[in-house]
Amino acid sequence: MAAVTETLDTVQSVTQSGYKWGFETTIEMDFAPKGLNEDIIRLISARKEEPEWMLEWRLKAYAAWLTMTEPRWARVDHPPIDYQDLHYYAAPKKKAGPKSLDEVDPELLKMYEKLGIPLKERAILAGVDPDTVENTQIAVDAVFDSVSVATTFQATLRKAGVIFCPISEAVREHPELVKQYLGTVVPTADNFFAALNSAVFTDGSFVYIPKGVRCPMELSTYFRINARNTGQFERTLIIAAEGAHVSYLEGCTAPQRDENQLHAAVVELVALDDATIKYSTVQNWYPGDANGKGGIYNFVTKRGACRGARSKISWTQVETGSAITWKYPSCVLLGEDSVGEFYSVAVTNNHQQADTGTKMIHVGKGSRSTIISKGISAGHSNNTYRGLVKMLPSASNARNHTQCDSLLIGDQSGAHTVPYIESRNLTAKVEHEATTSKIADDQLFYCRQRGLSEEDAVGLIVNGFCKDVLKELPMEFAVEAQKLLAVSLEGSVG
């Protein structure tokens, strides 16, 4: 009973229309000139005070990018992107570099407040003693455009031996780790957008969990796109050493505006023997207005390598934002008995386009993977699941189970499923199921009869449809995700 009330409250609390996180902070920006060439890359590298090897790595990626063409196979449609018409470097102007939170620009702190950064960390950002909130700690490495501005909980993490810092800092402070792992999961020339990212990435997070350590708190980074005409190119690298365990949360909202913005992030995960990485995303970037004007282009390469025996990588994503989503969080299951998971909810409304899914590449003996994908299309949107399950000859006794369901709301949207199944091992087992349907009239009738408005009823049914995925999210995110689903589907019925 309580749960139902809570859900209703949740649905009610978000019925105000529009994109409530659409605001823009005014902070002086430090721009590099528009365009992309070797000089810009040198400038980025210099601004980041990077060592020579990092610059060379970037230039190599740039050279590869020049020979590549934008992929056209996804079911997304957009006007050509002029890569020379973007700023590739923008940094909030800093006075001396914040050494403590007091020095952080108050505009930024206000922005976190508006963002509704959950629970205690806002208080912590405001200066509350960390010891009083020990049990529900979530460390925040807030990414404000391209530079990480504030990092909390460093002391607690340092005590545990965990490294959690902006990647540019890791390049300077932990070059041996970065050199060893960067680009080994997603090579610089992996695909067009990954190559672009490798050449120009300006920030992102670096996480290293040493052997046997269970990260003492959830790690959470808020990505935010703020500057006009600035492509955002984060690079995230997470390494869990033998027996380590980490849960990483990524949440996104962006200011409302008309111009399309390009976002091409790369996330690399490495799990060694017995390590576990759980990576959760709630993506709610500006999707464009009801007529399909504006919105973020989100071209992301996310991949995890289960290198060790019994290692596990779990992706959970709730994708409600962006005009275009092009994203396939994948697992390369190299280790014996390694585990890969992909739980996804993708909601598209109005003129949004999502082409998302996963790849599970089974190499190791006894490796297992689970794919649960829920796609919801409303308005004039198109929502595609695209996935690959591949069993290599070495993957004896490997298992995969895939379930992908699509829900259509309204008769102007499209739902598509494109799974690829390739098996070269007779002892490997693959099971795939997919369904497409609309919200059943009897379900709707049942809810309406009990006094729910049509919109609330849809929200409720959609939440039920996505339950299998939402329950995989950490609790705080699950609540936010439920709200997002309802907001995203506003105006899709009636």
Place this chain on the structure above:
Amino acid sequence: MSTGATGFLERYEAAVGRLPGDSALRAAAAAAFKVAGLPGGTPRARPVEAWKYTSLRPVAEATFQASPKHEAETLLSGLTLLDAPRLVFVDGVLRADLSDASPTMTTVGHSATVAPLLTGGSFTAGVQIARFADQPDFGTLTWPDREPMVALNTMLASDGATLDVPAGVDGGIVQLVSLSGGQGDFHPRHSIRLGKGARLTVVEISAGQGVYLLNTVAEIHVAAGAHLTHIRLQDEAATAFHVSTTYADVVAGGTYDSFTLNLGGRLSRTEVHTQLSGPGATAHLNAAQILAGSQHADFTTVVSHTAPSCGSRQTVKNVLAGRSRGVFQGKIEVARHAQKTDGYQMNQALLLSPYAEVDSKPELEIFADDVKCSHGATVGELDAEQMFYLRSRGIPDADAKSILVRAFLAEALDAVADETIRGLLETAVEQWWERQKA
């Protein structure tokens, strides 16, 4: 003779003007083929998504060889056929002397060449048969600009069967037998039209000897309330290449019920495009592929639901031994106004060897909201529990395996409703098993 795409184009250039049918259509097809070439035919060929898992490089590089002891009569006598009328094509050309039409079949058009088929009797009802030159709707359903092998057929086709069943008539069974063994490539072109409420069963059987390419295209129209059962038994020579592309258009209340059994060929590709363009139309595209050695067989389907309240059902099973590779690509498309669509697709693969490979791509493309579409796929080896059950009852390992594989296949063949035809297919499967033992 030149092989590969160039060789085909040279042959077309030489034959231009002498081929029957719409010459503009042929010229357009040749232009399309010149651009596309054989899918995967050269190392530099641009990858084509529709041919992701099948490359025709072996076709491009093959030297076609006539079988030294090739004799159509011998091949024919070795086949198990139904006791029903048959049209026999040898190296893609109709051989009246080997064919056997029933009294109820009539001929139209080039009656002089088809007449010898008739064994006499009344011609008032039944199937009208004609040769390719009389196909009234040559190329009306095909997309040579999208499918290179259809372009190739369109540019070179010179013979084939045209079967017409008038409204309300039950045409019974007609067998289309293809025997190949000559040197080269053959491009039969069939057209099948069923009038309102008509019924027909077409059984296509192909076999041969030597190294050749059989590249068949069939265009099928099923009128309102008509019912076409289309059985394909592909048992080509182990060194041969087999490509078959079927386009079927089914209107209101019509049914296209097809079953494909692929047993032979070094490389085969069976492609079926079905359009359900009238309310209440139904399509069944079932198939089984049983492969061994280094065989490669690709079963690809596209079902387009373009009218409301249509249904489609597909069950495709692969049994893969040796170093064989089985491919299934199935796409269900539902157009914006095709509400109340009911689409279902099941794909199962059984791997019997550590070197076999299966690739499966079941695809849904849906633009209507009030639909029920689903697909399922499973890949794996024989169920360990079932094996244990049989083994614990004293059945030797090899026999237990054989029982389970047969059960798996029997389920696939269940889709064939006609007992006689199912019997024919079961015999073919049995012979395949015997060949593997030998």
